[in-house]
Amino acid sequence: MYKKILKIGWALLWLGNGANFQLGAIDWPTQTGELVRDFGSNDGGTASVGETFVGTGPVHAAGGGELVFKQDSSTLANRLPSPLGAWVAVDQGDGIVGIYGRMENPRDFQTPIQMEKGTILGTMGKTGWTGATGFYFSLYDRGERQWINPALVLTPNPNERPPMVRGLYLVTPEGTKINAAQTKQIRQGAYRLLVDFGESRGAAKTYALIPLRTQWYINGVAQGLLLLETLETKNGQRMVTENQKKAVDQVYQDDQTIDMGTGLFNRGKATLEISIRDKAGNERNTTYQLTVE
Structure with missing residues (x-):
C-alpha cells in the first residue's frame, strides 16, 4: 500500500x-x-x-x-x-x-x-x-x-450541504441508457453505471459538489469505487483512482456523467445501492430495488 x-x-x-x-x-x-x-x-x-x-x-x-x-x-x-x-x-x-x-x-x-x-x-x-x-x-x-x-486540507465549511446524486443510469452493452430511478425491471446481464452528480448552489459557500468518495453495490457486494484525493499525470495522461488508476477520458463522459464501471445483475431480485461521502464527512446512501429477468 x-x-x-x-x-x-x-x-x-x-x-x-x-x-x-x-x-x-x-x-x-x-x-x-x-x-x-x-x-x-x-x-x-x-x-x-x-x-x-x-x-x-x-x-x-x-x-x-x-x-x-x-x-x-x-x-x-x-x-x-x-x-x-x-x-x-x-x-x-x-x-x-x-x-x-x-x-x-x-x-x-x-x-x-x-x-x-x-x-x-x-x-x-x-x-x-x-x-x-x-x-x-x-x-x-x-x-x-x-x-x-x-x-x-481546507478549513471545513460548516454550511456545506450533504452530497447528492442527480441521476443514476444503467447502460447495456448495446449502449441503451436506463434511468435507475424510473425503472423497476431490467434484463439479466452486465451494465455500466453512469452517475450524474448534482452541483446545486445557494448562497455563497453553501453548495453541494462532487463527493470525495463514491462506491456502488449490487446486493451488498462492492462494485466500482471512485476516490478523488488526487489526480496524477502519467505518460501525458491525467489519471483518476477508480478501483485502480484509469485514464480520465475513460471515466469522465462528455454528457457530464462519470462512468463507475461495470457490474453483473443475475436473475431475481436485486438491490442497487450507491454510497457517497463528501470532505466534511457527510454521507448519503441511495438504494433502488430491481427485478432482474
Whole structure:
C-alpha cells in the first residue's frame, strides 16, 4: 500500500489507499467568492484539477511559502493564450505548489519572495479560459506529479450541504441508457453505471459538489469505487483512482456523467445501492430495488 506524508503548513497529509489527513492545514483563498466547480468535477469530459470560484474581491494565499512565479495581464498579450490567464505560483514547501489563476492582476511582487498565509495576491478577474469573474485555485505535488484535492486540507465549511446524486443510469452493452430511478425491471446481464452528480448552489459557500468518495453495490457486494484525493499525470495522461488508476477520458463522459464501471445483475431480485461521502464527512446512501429477468 502506497503512502506518502506531505507537510503543508501545520498539518500532515497522508495520501494513498486508506488515506488519513488533517483538515485545516490551509485557509480558504477567498472570503467573498462562491465555489462553483470542485476538484474532480466533470468539466466537459475531463476532471477538474482545482477549484473554480466566482465573485469579486481579493485573492489570499491559502498557505505561506515562496512566491516563485507571476504572470500578469500586461504579459499575456505577448504570449499564446493561457487557460490560467494572470496567475501566480506559491511554493509551500516539500514540493507542494499553490496555483492561483484567472485573476485581474496579481500584486506587484518581485519573485522570488517569502509570504505568509493570508497575504493578498491579487483580485478576482476574468482572464484565461473563463466566462465569469472569479479565480481558480489548485495544489500540485511536483515530486509525485499529481494534483491534490484542496478539500483534504481546507478549513471545513460548516454550511456545506450533504452530497447528492442527480441521476443514476444503467447502460447495456448495446449502449441503451436506463434511468435507475424510473425503472423497476431490467434484463439479466452486465451494465455500466453512469452517475450524474448534482452541483446545486445557494448562497455563497453553501453548495453541494462532487463527493470525495463514491462506491456502488449490487446486493451488498462492492462494485466500482471512485476516490478523488488526487489526480496524477502519467505518460501525458491525467489519471483518476477508480478501483485502480484509469485514464480520465475513460471515466469522465462528455454528457457530464462519470462512468463507475461495470457490474453483473443475475436473475431475481436485486438491490442497487450507491454510497457517497463528501470532505466534511457527510454521507448519503441511495438504494433502488430491481427485478432482474
